[in-house]
Amino acid sequence: MFGRLAAQRLNEIRTAFRRTTQASRSFSTALNYHIDTPDNNPDLPWEFNDANKEKVKEILSFYPSNYKQSAVIPLLDLAQQQNGGWLPVSAMNAVAKVIEVAPIRVYEVATFYTMFNRTKVGKYHLLVCGTTPCMIRGSRGIEEAILKHLGVKRNEVTKDGLFSVGEMECMANIKKKDARILK
Amino acid sequence: MGLGLLASRALRSSRILRSPSNGGPTYFLRTIVSTPELNNADAAAAVQGNPPPPPDLPKRNPVGGARVHFPNPDDAIEVFVDGYPVKIPKGMTVLQACEIAGVDIPRFCYHNRLSIAGNCRMCLVEVEKSPKPVASCAMPALPGMKIKTDTPIAKKAREGVMEFLLMNHPLDCPICDQGGECDLQDQSMAFGSDRGRFTEMKRSVVDKNLGPLVKTVMTRCIQCTRCVRFASEVAGVEDLGMLGRGSGEEIGTYVEKLMTSELSGNVIDICPVGALTSKPFAFKARNWELKGTESIDVTDAVGSNIRIDSRGPEVMRVVPRLNEDINEEWISDKTRFFYDGLKRQRLNDPMIRGADGRFKAVSWRDALAIVAEVMHQIKPEEIVGVAGKLSDAESMMALKDLLNKMGSNNIFCEGNGMHPNADLRSGYIMNTSISGLEKADAFLLVGTQPRVEAAMVNARIHKTVKATHAKVGYVGPAADFNYDHQHLGTGPQTLVEIAEGRHPFSSALKNAKNPVIIVGAGVFDREDKDAVFAAVDTIAKNNNVVRPDWNGLNVLLLNAAQAAALDLGLVPESDKCIDSAKFVYLMGADDVNLDKLPDDAFVVYQGHHGDRGVYRANVILPASAFTEKEGTYENTEGCAQITLPAVPTVGDARDDWKIIRALSEVAGVRLPYDSLGAIRSRIRTVAPNLLEVDERQPATFSTSLRPEVSQKVSSTPFTPAVENFYMTDAITRASKIMAQCSALLKK
Ligand code: SF4
Ligand code: FES
Numbered sequence A: 001m002f003g004r005l006a007a008q009r010l011n012e013i014r015t016a017f018r019r020t021t022q023a024s025r026s027f028s029t030a031l032n033y034h035i036d037t038p039d040n041n042p043d044l045p046w047e048f049n050d051a052n053k054e055k056v057k058e059i060l061s062f063y064p065s066n067y068k069q070s071a072v073i074p075l076l077d078l079a080q081q082q083n084g085g086w087l088p089v090s091a092m093n094a095v096a097k098v099i100e101v102a103p104i105r106v107y108e109v110a111t112f113y114t115m116f117n118r119t120k121v122g123k124y125h126l127l128v129c130g131t132t133p134c135m136i137r138g139s140r141g142i143e144e145a146i147l148k149h150l151g152v153k154r155n156e157v158t159k160d161g162l163f164s165v166g167e168m169e170c171m172a173n174i175k176k177k178d179a180r181i182l183k
Numbered sequence B: 001m002g003l004g005l006l007a008s009r010a011l012r013s014s015r016i017l018r019s020p021s022n023g024g025p026t027y028f029l030r031t032i033v034s035t036p037e038l039n040n041a042d043a044a045a046a047v048q049g050n051p052p053p054p055p056d057l058p059k060r061n062p063v064g065g066a067r068v069h070f071p072n073p074d075d076a077i078e079v080f081v082d083g084y085p086v087k088i089p090k091g092m093t094v095l096q097a098c099e100i101a102g103v104d105i106p107r108f109c110y111h112n113r114l115s116i117a118g119n120c121r122m123c124l125v126e127v128e129k130s131p132k133p134v135a136s137c138a139m140p141a142l143p144g145m146k147i148k149t150d151t152p153i154a155k156k157a158r159e160g161v162m163e164f165l166l167m168n169h170p171l172d173c174p175i176c177d178q179g180g181e182c183d184l185q186d187q188s189m190a191f192g193s194d195r196g197r198f199t200e201m202k203r204s205v206v207d208k209n210l211g212p213l214v215k216t217v218m219t220r221c222i223q224c225t226r227c228v229r230f231a232s233e234v235a236g237v238e239d240l241g242m243l244g245r246g247s248g249e250e251i252g253t254y255v256e257k258l259m260t261s262e263l264s265g266n267v268i269d270i271c272p273v274g275a276l277t278s279k280p281f282a283f284k285a286r287n288w289e290l291k292g293t294e295s296i297d298v299t300d301a302v303g304s305n306i307r308i309d310s311r312g313p314e315v316m317r318v319v320p321r322l323n324e325d326i327n328e329e330w331i332s333d334k335t336r337f338f339y340d341g342l343k344r345q346r347l348n349d350p351m352i353r354g355a356d357g358r359f360k361a362v363s364w365r366d367a368l369a370i371v372a373e374v375m376h377q378i379k380p381e382e383i384v385g386v387a388g389k390l391s392d393a394e395s396m397m398a399l400k401d402l403l404n405k406m407g408s409n410n411i412f413c414e415g416n417g418m419h420p421n422a423d424l425r426s427g428y429i430m431n432t433s434i435s436g437l438e439k440a441d442a443f444l445l446v447g448t449q450p451r452v453e454a455a456m457v458n459a460r461i462h463k464t465v466k467a468t469h470a471k472v473g474y475v476g477p478a479a480d481f482n483y484d485h486q487h488l489g490t491g492p493q494t495l496v497e498i499a500e501g502r503h504p505f506s507s508a509l510k511n512a513k514n515p516v517i518i519v520g521a522g523v524f525d526r527e528d529k530d531a532v533f534a535a536v537d538t539i540a541k542n543n544n545v546v547r548p549d550w551n552g553l554n555v556l557l558l559n560a561a562q563a564a565a566l567d568l569g570l571v572p573e574s575d576k577c578i579d580s581a582k583f584v585y586l587m588g589a590d591d592v593n594l595d596k597l598p599d600d601a602f603v604v605y606q607g608h609h610g611d612r613g614v615y616r617a618n619v620i621l622p623a624s625a626f627t628e629k630e631g632t633y634e635n636t637e638g639c640a641q642i643t644l645p646a647v648p649t650v651g652d653a654r655d656d657w658k659i660i661r662a663l664s665e666v667a668g669v670r671l672p673y674d675s676l677g678a679i680r681s682r683i684r685t686v687a688p689n690l691l692e693v694d695e696r697q698p699a700t701f702s703t704s705l706r707p708e709v710s711q712k713v714s715s716t717p718f719t720p721a722v723e724n725f726y727m728t729d730a731i732t733r734a735s736k737i738m739a740q741c742s743a744l745l746k747k
C-alpha cells in the first residue's frame, strides 16, 4: 500500500520535472549518422593545409609507427580547428587516410566525443550544460532564453553564421549556477 | 543446484547451433569434427586423467560437447566452478572454464569466433575474493580461482544487467522475426523482471539500409557490437561501427553505404536480438513452424554445411551448421539467400519439342521411349553426356554407366575442361584442406579469386592473414581482395618467373615455413593448362611446398560436382566430342558451350530449372533439385557429404539417377541398381572415397607422378572464372534475391 503511494508520488514528481513528453536528444550535433548536404559530403575535397601538415607530422611522431591510429583525437581536433570549428565528413576521411584506418573507425571516435561538431556551427558555438545539477538550477530555461533570443533551434546556426547553440555535459562549473562555453 | 544454474543450463546462447525443429529443447549441439579423438589424443587423455569429482557433486558434461585442447600439457591450471574442479589450459577465460565445467553462462556480446568486447555484462559471475562480480568472458582464469555461477550475487547482477538492457528495448517480440530464437527473449525468461521500473521515454533509432539481404530494426539493438566485430574481423569489410555515446549509441555506417560483403548474411545469425534479421525471410514464417533438414550447400565447391528450414513444400530459409573443418559457422550470402530460386522456373513435366518448336508436356513413358529410340539410332561415338555443376555422385555414376553400356565414353562434367586429368587425385583437390590453410604463412593464388569462387575458403585465408600476417601473392586479373595481397602479374609468365626464382615473390615463398599454392579451376579450361600446372609443380618443388608433413599444393574447384566427377572418371574420350555429337545428354548442364554442336543433334535436357540448357533441348526430363533428394557431393578438399531431402519434389520430377535408371530399362540396357544403396556399392568399385561421408579423404600420391610436359605456357592472361558471384548456376540465376544483389554489384 505504502509502496504504491510512494510510487505514485514519485511518478507525479517525475512528470512535473519532465518538461516535454517528447524525450529530447542531447548531443552537440543532433544525428549519429551523416546526411549529404552541399557543404558536407564525401566528394568535397579536404586536406590539411601546409602549416597543419607539419603539425600532423609532429603529432604522429608522438606515437609508435604501428599505432598511428592513436593519433586520431589530436588529428580530429586539428582538422576541426582548421575547418572553423566543425568536422565535415571529408575531413574525417582525410584523418582516416593519415592514420591508415577505415573511415568508420574515425567516425566512431568523432561521434563519441561531443566536442567534435559534425555539422556546421556558428562562429560562436554556445554550449549549455544539461547535466542534472545545472538542469535543476534552471539551465533549460537559460537555453530557452538563448534560443529565443537568437531565433534558432538547438543545433542550428543563425543566419549570419555567428551563433549556434548546443548542449554539453558537466564542466564542473556549477558554482556559477550555469555554465556556457564559447568556442 | 541454484536457480541461476538451472536457468543458464536451460539457455542456449548461440542460437544458430540450436535446431528449433526438434520440438523439445536440445541442449547439446552437434559438433562435426572428422576425428575428434585422433585430433587431440592428449587432450582426450588429459580430460580422462582428471581426478574423479567428489562423489557428492553430480557429473557435469561440457556445454555443447566442448573439448579442451592442451597445446602444452604443462600449462594446465585447475580452477573450481561451483566447487567442481576442472583442468584447463592457461589463457582460457573464466567463461570458457565454466563451459568446460558444464555451466553455460548467459552472454550477449561474447562470441567464440570474435574478439572479446566485454560490453554487455550479462556474463557476470562471482569469483571468490573479488569484491565485485566479474565479467567472465573477459576475465582470464587464474590457477585456483573459485568461480561461483549460481550464487544470489551473480543472479542479482545479471538481473540488474537485464533490466538495463530491457530499459530501452521495444519489447516487440510478437512482431519480431527473431522471436523464438532470440537470446534476449530466452535470457529474460531467466533473469528478467515481470515489470519495468523505467518510466521515461524509450529511445528509438533510425533503421539503416544494409542492402537487400539484411533487414534492420535498430531500436532493438542492445549494442553488443558483435556485428561490428564480425564485419571487420571475419568478413574483412570495415563498414559497420558503433556511433555516438551513452543512450544515443547506435550501430551504423555513418555515411550512406551498403555492406558489400559476400558474408554479410551472417550478421543475422550472430545478432543476439532481432536488430539484424533476414530481409527475404521477414514476416514469412515463425521459426518453430519450420522443419530443419541438415544438408549440404551446392552453390560452390566448398560444401558448406547448412540446415534447410522448410514449411510444407517450401524452403523458407537456409542457415549454417557448425563444421569446424569446412565453413566453421558461417555461410556465404549466395548459400543463404539463393533458395527463392528453387521456386522459380522449375521444370515439372517431361516435355518434347514438337515440329513447331514448342514444348509439349508428355508422360514419362512417352518421353523415355523417344529418348531411347533416338539413342539407339545413333552411332555410339556420337553420343555425349554432360554432367552439370549441381550433379550428385550417384547420378553421375549412373549416367556414365548408361553411356558406357551404349558404347560411348564421351562423358564429362562442366567446369573440368575437355581434357581433365583425373588420374592423380592430388592434382585436383585441395590437399592442404580448408582448415589446414590456417597453418600457412605464405599464399600464392594462381588464376583464382577465392572471394567470388569460394567465399568460405576466402574467409579462412582472411582469418589466416589476419592472425599471422601471412603474405599473399596473386597472379591473375585485377580482383577484389579483403586482405593485404601483392598483385604479381596477370599471366602464366609470372609463374615461370617465380619458378625460375627471378621474381621477388619467390623469396617470400622460399622463406615461408608452410607455403600454400592455390590454383583456380578456371585454369582447367585453358589450352596451356598442363604447362601452367608444370610451372606450379616446379614452384612447389623449389619451395618445399610438398613435404611429408605438409602439402601446400591445392586446386580450388568451382562447382559442387567437379571433384566427384573426376573421382568417378568422367573424362571424355575425345576433346572434340561435342563438335561431332549427334546425341547429347545434358544432366543439368547449363554452362557447357554448345555453339559447335551440329544442328541435327538431338539434345536431352534433364534438370530442374528452365535455364540455358533447355534452349537447345529436344526433350526435357524434369529432375529434382538438391533440396529434394539424397545425393553425395564431394567438396574441393575431398570430403564427401550427403544432402537430404527437405521438401517434396516439384510436379512430376524424379531423382536424377532414377530417371537414368528408367531410361536404361526402356533402352534395353538395364543398369543393375534399383536403390541408392546399390548405386553406392557400384561407386565403391570406382571411387570408394565417396562413401566415406563427412570425412576428408586425402589424396595418396603427390602430383610429382605427373608425366613430363613439353608444352609452353601461352601469354594469354588468366581470366576470371566467376563473373558474378551471385549468379553461378541454374538455381541462383532463377533467384530474385540474387538478381537484386547482382544489380547492386554492377552499380
Ligand atoms: S545490431 Fe545486433 S549484433 Fe549488432 S550490436 Fe546490435 S544487437 Fe549486437
Ligand atoms: S552539472 Fe552543469 S557544469 Fe556540472
Ligand code: FES
Pocket (backbone or CB within 6 Å): B106, B107, B108, B109, B110, B117, B118, B119, B120, B121, B122, B123, B124, B135, B136, B137, B138
Ligand atoms: S558476454 Fe561478457 S560482457 Fe558480454
